[in-house]
Amino acid sequence: MIINSISMKNFQCYAGEHESNYLEFSNGLNLIIGDNGGGKSKLYDAFYWVIHNKIFQSDQRDWVSTKIYKENLISDKAKSECQIGETITSEVTMIVTSRDEKKYKLERIYEAKKIGEREWSSKADSAMLVSVYSHAKWNIVPEPKHEKILNRVIPGHIEPYMWFQGEQVDSLMDLTDSTALEQVVNLLSDIKDYDDLIAITTTGASRTASDLIRHKNKLSNDEKKSNELNATLEASLKSIYKYEKDIEVCDYNIETAKVKVEELISKVEDAEAKADYKSRRKALVDLCKNLEKSLLEKHGSFSKNIFKKHWILKNVDPFFKKFEAKYKKYSKEHNRKENENSRVVIKLPLNVPQPIHVERMIEEESCFVCGSAAPKGSLAHEHILSLIERKPPKDIFTNDLSSDFEGYYNNNLRYGISIQDIDSSISEELSVIQDLKNKRVVAERQIREIDNQFDILLEEDKSEDILGEFKQQNRSRERFEQNKARLLEKLRVTTQQRDDAKTGIDKLVTGEIDKVTLISEKIFSQLKSIAKSTKQQVFESIILELEEKSNEIFRDMTHKNTSIKGKIKFKKITNGSYIPEIVDGDDYIINSPNDSNIILVKLSLIMAILTARAKWSDNYALISDAPTSKMADNYTFGFYKTVSERFTQSIVTTYDFLEAERKAVLSNFNMGKVYQIESHYPSGNSDNRADLCVKITEVTI
């Protein structure tokens, strides 16, 4: 909802009737400019009191309810002017408009009766009136509907980020807490829907898996063994779950140790040496990674070469030679037999020419092939006659494998050439691998050397604590990496046990498994994994969007300020969550950035959250009391400009524009109404709080 106006009657320092304490607002940045003690915070209190029935008690730094604060919330001036026996009220009225253009009036009223000079008979609590404007008049809304309407003015879950005091900004988000960003995303986006769907599919997967186990048990031909295997399966599933969780913890600890080491490096004072160390180390670590990758590839291709480069044929040369000799002998004998037989071979196949044609050739005494005459008794006639009597050729070989042997021999010749090169090919590959290994050893040694040099640098830095902690964190990282390796091995073994148990159970099943039970289990298991992966995908896209948006806002807020360095980076840690960091151009964490910088980063993040997907900034007013109170003077203009452009409506109290020349800047912003408020003592005695009221003047920009 958009806030149209607020007016106070005898509320805290706002003495007098609503008409004299009335502020109207429009879209854009509405500014209420005032000096300290001018009534800015009390105005913020008025907004809060209408919605929550609570007042900020400065000495306790906390919100207290009207029931406790009682007549203290009534203006001192009103109380002093009230006669004994009279009743006075403290009131705040707010008029708001919803997206569907409905106008609501929210009134909170507290009543007290003066029964003595300093004695009051107060109502136990305030009263709330809500009216809706229709048919040209205000119509009272029944009490049960109040909460819903108040929640539409500012929903509870976004309120801490939309309504805040300047001094609270720092506590809105803890940049060192790895879960902070996730919590904010969960709170302010609709990602909870995906958590709900994960819960549904997990329940479904668990139920259908149990159904399938029961069903298989029923079909088992050895119930006892089936039960044993199910027990093993269940135990292994539990262990797998535990190992996976433990590995996550290890990953988290490894990452934390790495981040700590990074931070320690940043603490070293010798900036030049530190930068040199960082770049040299990074180059060497990158080199190590590349060498490791090349080595892995080489190991992979080494195995493939067994077949690809025919290394498998190494040492078979003598067999090749033996085969060659035997084949030559065989071939010679084979050819001899074939040649012997060729003398009796009848060249034409048995059915060529067809017998009917041969018969006609004999009958007509003529050769149809060459067209010559073949009278009876002639050689030609005799030859034609022999065609009828011809017999099939004699099969001289029972099993003729000559073509196979020939193929083997040809392969022999082909592979024989590569066999000669196998030794040199293997040694060539081995020398490349050894070369890579040597380079890796050298690079690792160089890393150790520069680490040692860095230790010396740390010692020279006289930061013994840093040195000690640096070593400690490195040791921790190594220890967690070893633990992780052990857990991964346990996980591998247990996963194998799980698979064996599943196979064992399936083998015991007799008969056909019910298709619906089987497919239900499969579908729900798939739904569960897709739901989880979709949530992660959505979460990561929100994070990416937030990172871009917060940097965009950060740049907007700081573009005229050259003293501000760094950018916001959401660093993914291995448990899947993200830590917001302020990093330099090389992505190294900036340690000890100044407070103003941190506040700006936090405000950028918060504004990114409010202006991203859900577009809270379009539908709700940002209300803040002195948001820049913890910022350095020159950081504030960027903030106001950004707020004015990115929020449909904002209502901000400030002392930043008290001077006339600073007010001129406001003409560059998307402004709403601007008011100047100041303490006013009608009788002229500024020590007398019983004379205090607030003078509100609209300022034209």
Next chain:
Amino acid sequence: MARDRNEILQEFLKNEKLLELLEVGALDAVDNSFKDKSKYLLVEAIKKMILSYSTEDSTSQTLKKINALISTEVRSS
């Protein structure tokens, strides 16, 4: 249910894991609509789940609806 059900369906359908399980590079237009029927039972189960969740059914009701879908589809195949 804060988010639009079509938006949730789109997020599910562009998931790599789903495409991998279905062994496809991308899904067809019919898969992307609650009105049309997909040839993949898994996609239909996802639609049923989102529809039931968006109408604020309880977990048991949602699971029953998915189970009924699977049962009908398997028996008719």
